[in-house]
Amino acid sequence: MVKVYSFEACPWCVKVKKYLDSKGIEYEVRDIELNEEYAKECMQISGDTMVPVTTVDGKNFVLGFDKAKIDAMLGI
Amino acid sequence: MAKEQIHKDIIIIGAGMAGLTAAMYAGRMNLETLVLENGLVGGQIANATGIENYPGFISVKGSDLISTLQQQAENFGAVIDEFDTIQKVTLRENPKIVETEEKIYLADVVIIASGMNRRKLPLPEESKFAGRGVHYCELCDGHMYQDKIIAVMGGGNAALDAANFLTKYTDNLYLIHRSEFRADEVTQQKIRQNPKIKIMLQTEIKALHGDKKLESIDIFDKKSGETKNLAVDGIFVNIGVVPNTELFKGELQLSDGGRIIAGENCKTEIEGVFAAGDVREKEIRQLTTAAADGTTAALLAEKYLANLGNRS
Numbered sequence: 001m002v003k004v005y006s007f008e009a010c011p012w013c014v015k016v017k018k019y020l021d022s023k024g025i026e027y028e029v030r031d032i033e034l035n036e037e038y039a040k041e042c043m044q045i046s047g048d049t050m051v052p053v054t055t056v057d058g059k060n061f062v063l064g065f066d067k068a069k070i071d072a073m074l075g076i
Numbered sequence: 077m078a079k080e081q082i083h084k085d086i087i088i089i090g091a092g093m094a095g096l097t098a099a100m101y102a103g104r105m106n107l108e109t110l111v112l113e114n115g116l117v118g119g120q121i122a123n124a125t126g127i128e129n130y131p132g133f134i135s136v137k138g139s140d141l142i143s144t145l146q147q148q149a150e151n152f153g154a155v156i157d158e159f160d161t162i163q164k165v166t167l168r169e170n171p172k173i174v175e176t177e178e179k180i181y182l183a184d185v186v187i188i189a190s191g192m193n194r195r196k197l198p199l200p201e202e203s204k205f206a207g208r209g210v211h212y213c214e215l216c217d218g219h220m221y222q223d224k225i226i227a228v229m230g231g232g233n234a235a236l237d238a239a240n241f242l243t244k245y246t247d248n249l250y251l252i253h254r255s256e257f258r259a260d261e262v263t264q265q266k267i268r269q270n271p272k273i274k275i276m277l278q279t280e281i282k283a284l285h286g287d288k289k290l291e292s293i294d295i296f297d298k299k300s301g302e303t304k305n306l307a308v309d310g311i312f313v314n315i316g317v318v319p320n321t322e323l324f325k326g327e328l329q330l331s332d333g334g335r336i337i338a339g340e341n342c343k344t345e346i347e348g349v350f351a352a353g354d355v356r357e358k359e360i361r362q363l364t365t366a367a368a369d370g371t372t373a374a375l376l377a378e379k380y381l382a383n384l385g386n387r388s
Binding site for chain 2: 010
């Protein structure tokens with residue numbers, strides 16, 4: 001399952017989620033504002049202090065909205 | 077496989093205030109309207125936490141204002157595509173050509189409302205620390221700095237608003253600006269009354285330090301001539317904007333500042349090509365003037381199309 005580390009008011013997070021919706025890809029939202037554990041996980045995965053982070057396995061990830069990288073990671 | 081060719085009456089490049097206003101008007105006039113946005117719908121105000129100078133609203137979040145405007149434009153039939161990136165525009169032919177990753181659009185009118193992007197921190201270490209201490213989106217990345225030391229760089233309204241917003245995460249924020257504030261008086265007062273913000277005017281950031289993440293910055297005090305090191309976990313850079321006109325270089329006349337030359341009627345040197353909003357060279361750039369430009373461009377585009385006599 002694809003996971004999107006994000007939070008509701010973040011505009012780039014919204015864009016990633018809308019993009020996944022447009023491609024019919026199911027994903028789990030991990031809200032870093034509501035869950036501190038998710039915030040820590042997110043930083044561990046990317047090493048960066050940014051969201052959104054989209055990942056399939058917690059190892060391969062895409063930082064921000066990068067359509068080409070998301071497509072490549074998800075094989076779209 | 078060859079890209080599909082699609083004809084539209086109007087293509088609007090950019091879905092900020094100017095572009096979406098133009099889309100709303102064009103949609104109301106039953107023009108086949110497509111808005112293409114390479115970045116965020118809403119443009120610069122997508123990140124704005126509280127807009128207090130848009131008529132009719134005491135205070136409104138940028139995302140709320142934009143999502144309502146987007147809905148208005150879509151209700152009138154405009155289509156907004158924020159995922160198909162524009163690769164090339166050819167404006168001196170009729171119809172004009174806008175080529176995206178997936179399609180080739182032919183349009184009788186192009187309204188350019190591509191707006192501005194934030195200026196990057198002009199230091200060689202910027203790329204090393206981008207996303208690892210250097211940030212350009214308070215709303216997106218502020219949360220990662222709970223109880224950390226934050227610096228905001230800049231002296232305009234956007235910078236001061238960012239500083240105020242970020243104090244919801246930290247009690248320890250430096251607001252660093254190389255000269256005096258340019259922000260309006262109301263915004264400056266809010267900053268001066270916020271005990272969590274330490275104001276450092278006439279101060280420049282000279283260097284960034286850290287191993288994997290930003291740990292400290294060197295700041296130069298222009299008054300004393302001294303440079304000192306300051307422990308900082310994150311900098312939010314708000315030092316102005318640059319026009320988003322890369323696509324139009326060679327197609328349209330640009331000002332020294334890189335903006336598109338067009339009059340108050342938004343008409344560029346090419347018939348059927350309009351420039352609206354902050355991307356147009358003009359003296360005042362506000363949300364209200366962006367909306368005004370969007371209105372003007374759409375109404376005059378309709379007149380141009382009527383004279384052309386080949387609406388879809």
